[in-house]
Amino acid sequence: MIASVVEAVGDQPVRWAVALAAQGLTHVLAEVAEEHKAALLPRLAPAIEQTGLDLLLALHGQSRPFALNADEVAINTYLAKAGVPFQRIVQGLRLIRRHWSGALLDLADGHQPAAERGQLVREVTEVVNEFFDASVDAVIADYFTQRQRLLAQRIADQRIMITSVVNGDPVDLDAARRTLGTDLTGHHLGLILWLESAGSSPDPHGDLAQALREVAAALGNPALLTLDTDRSTLWAWATSPGSGPRLPDGLPQTLRGIANDVGIAVGRPAPGRDGFRRTHLAALDAYRVARLTGRPEQVTVYDDVALAALLTEDPERGRWFIDEELGPLAAPDRATTDLRQTLLSYLDHGGSIARAAEALYVHRNTVVYRLRRAEDLLGRSATDRTLETHTALRLAKVFASCPASGAGPAPGRPG
Secondary structure, rough: OOHHHHHHHHHHHHHHHHHHHHHHHHHHHHHOOHHHHHHHHHHHHHHHHHHHHHHHHOOOOOOOOOOHHHHHHHHHHHHHHOOOOOOHHHHHHHHHHHHHHHHHHHHOOOOOOOHHHHHHHHHHHHHHHHHHHHHHHHHHHHHHHHHHHHHHHHHHHHHHHHHHOOOOOOHHHHHHHOOOOOOOOOOOEEEEEEEEHHHHHHHHHHHHHHHHHHHHHOOOOOOOOEEEEOOEEEEEEEOOOOOOOOOOOHHHHHHHHOOOOEEEEOOOEEEEEHHHHHHHHHHHHHHHHHHHHOOOOOOEEEHHHHHHHHHHHOOHHHHHHHHHHHHHHOOOHHHHHHHHHHHHHHHHOOHHHHHHHHOOOOOHHHHHHHHHHHHHHHHHOOOOOOOHHHHHHHHHHHOOOOOOOOOOOOOOOOO
């Protein structure tokens, strides 16, 4: 390359440019963080020299369509991987620009005859500005392309790693920490966030991101690991090295500011790699119950719906079980629903009529009457097959608020 530039502009200008590039390298290195110098030095020296040679050609009217040279691309790739802000890169380019501009203007200032200096300065300034504007634009564009590529690769790697852990596949803990930025040996709390009607939101991702920030703030854990499964559903994990992130009692009230169509399902805190998987599956179960029951609460906590989650894993067989155990007591009309609720309260309170009446805000005689009616429909005493009856009543309460077809499926593997 040097030989071709010498042929175009002469040996002396090239020698001058090479020497000036060496000085520029010293100035740039003085601004480079110590941890990056060893990696950047082999690329910076030829990149700055090439910049000077290209500028010489431009000054001699032989400029070509601007493109980054291989060393500049390599520097951008390294800086993008290292997460160096592009503002720092622009600062470096401005430093080089000032260095070359100052040296060229000094030469122009000594040009003879003096009458030509003004025109020469204008021409030099115009060429230098145009050259470095194109250089800055190209570097920034390439940097952001590199960052986008690295981000896409990081998300893909995280997706693969998370899928492996959730599937129960063996994973290397150190590799997982590097890929996820999360220590799988810590304590984890899984969450699912979703939009009930993503189509009605102009920015579904923004709505979920805002909801996630609210949850993170409520948990006191701003650095949540997240994974988008589709445009309306988000998986998340809060991880801590201590006894484990827990759900504050007042979280539903804290989250009232979130849009009403954002739902949040919360798993059960669990430790270690298996806990990462377990709390996520619990959050998925809470999500499924929330969708099945029409999400009566904005926040659905697994511990509150664990039995319902277990019983509704197969909705069709669950409905069969209700019909087979309760018979006519499974009818959907209001009167029969009241009978089921009374019998459920009675069993929930250990067979105490007084406590059931207090919980239902009715007279004890009303409870007695309803229990008799319920037993008539059951065709047996409420104390016969107590476990099966109690389970069927709980399951019927879950299904009572949803259509026979059930709700949509829980989000599966991320796409």
